[in-house]
Amino acid sequence: MRLYDFPRSxxxxxxxxxxxxxxxxxxxxxxxxxxxxxxxxxxxPAYAEINPARQVPVLEWRERGELVRLGQSVxxxxxxxxxxxxxxxxxxxxxxxxxxxELVELINAGVQPLQNNYVLAQVEAAGGAPxxxxxxxxxxxxGALEAIAKASSGPFLTGASVTLADVFLVPQLFNARLxxxxxDALPRLREAEAACAALPAFVSARPENQHDxxxxxxxAR
Numbered sequence: 437m438r439l440y441d442f443p444r445s446x447x448x449x450x451x452x453x454x455x456x457x458x459x460x461x462x463x464x465x466x467x468x469x470x471x472x473x474x475x476x477x478x479x480x481p482a483y484a485e486i487n488p489a490r491q492v493p494v495l496e497w498r499e500r501g502e503l504v505r506l507g508q509s510v511x512x513x514x515x516x517x518x519x520x521x522x523x524x525x526x527x528x529x530x531x532x533x534x535x536x537x538e539l540v541e542l543i544n545a546g547v548q549p550l551q552n553n554y555v556l557a558q559v560e561a562a563g564g565a566p567x568x569x570x571x572x573x574x575x576x577x578x579g580a581l582e583a584i585a586k587a588s589s590g591p592f593l594t595g596a597s598v599t600l601a602d603v604f605l606v607p608q609l610f611n612a613r614l615x616x617x618x619x620d621a622l623p624r625l626r627e628a629e630a631a632c633a634a635l636p637a638f639v640s641a642r643p644e645n646q647h648d649x650x651x652x653x654x655x656a657r
Contacts, residue, residue, distance in 0.1 A: 437462040440486060440494040442469045443646035446548055446607035447509040448493040452646075453603045454513045456637035458520040466648055467492050469553070510544055513600055525600045536594055539581060539601035543608050547577030551611060570615045578612060578622055581605070585624040591631035593624070602632050610643075 439455065439462045441448045455462055467483060469492055487494045487507050495512045496505045506512055517525055527533045549555065550573040556566035585593050593601040609629050612619060619626055632638045639645065 438465060438496040439463070440465045440467050440483075440492050440496070441646075442467050442492045443643035445469055445492050446611055447491070449607040449610075449641055449643065450509045450603050451493045451495070451512050452641035453606070453638055454516055454525065454600075456640050457523060457525065457598070457603075457635075458516055460516065460520055462495075464646075464648065509604075510540065513603065517600075523598075525598065525603065527594070527597075527599065532594065535584075536599045536601045539584060539593055540604050542577060542581055542584070543604040546580070547574055547608060548611070550577075551615070567615055570611075571617050574608070574612050574615060574617045578608070578617070578619075578625060582622045582625050585628070588624075590624065590627050593628045598632065598635065602628055605629065606632050606638060 437460065439448075439451065441452065441464050443449070443466075484490055486496075486505060489507060491507065493509060493512060494505055494507045495515070496503070498504070506515060513525070526536055551570035556570060559566045559569045581593075588594050590596075592598050593605060605625060605628055609619065609625065
């Protein structure tokens, strides 16, 4: 398997956590999608052939001689969950599984797309204040996540076991701090983040621990 990856992309970060939790061996290919990077890897025609959306992550593998490429972090993580079922990141119970997916989509669809680099560049081009925009939508989304997560006693977002909801939470909290969003009123989210920080898979997936990225750019920006 090959993962097209950018360490500071929260979407790619989620997939790195899932891969680490599942103990799947992958080859990583660095694709620069950073804002203001000049000739971005993602805009090159060769990468558009790999992913027409010109985004990361993309998981690539061969199956019965066919080259398969799969984009979008939810699709990739759901595929890995089915192909490598242990440890399970989705509960067996239908109601609990639906709750995890609710929290996943709250971040994946309700927060992250509104503060990604491309959207913020468009806000700035239209004369808006991109950091204010990002803070508003991150704070709004995390507040909703906190309210839902309060129904669980933890330590993870939905209970005693790590799930895909936690995999999506950790990179989003990193982005919240990046945009100076206060987490003081979000104790459940911080509790889940602390529980994740004790797991090696989450540590290994952090941007500053992607040594090929650090070697290329000098620092984890």
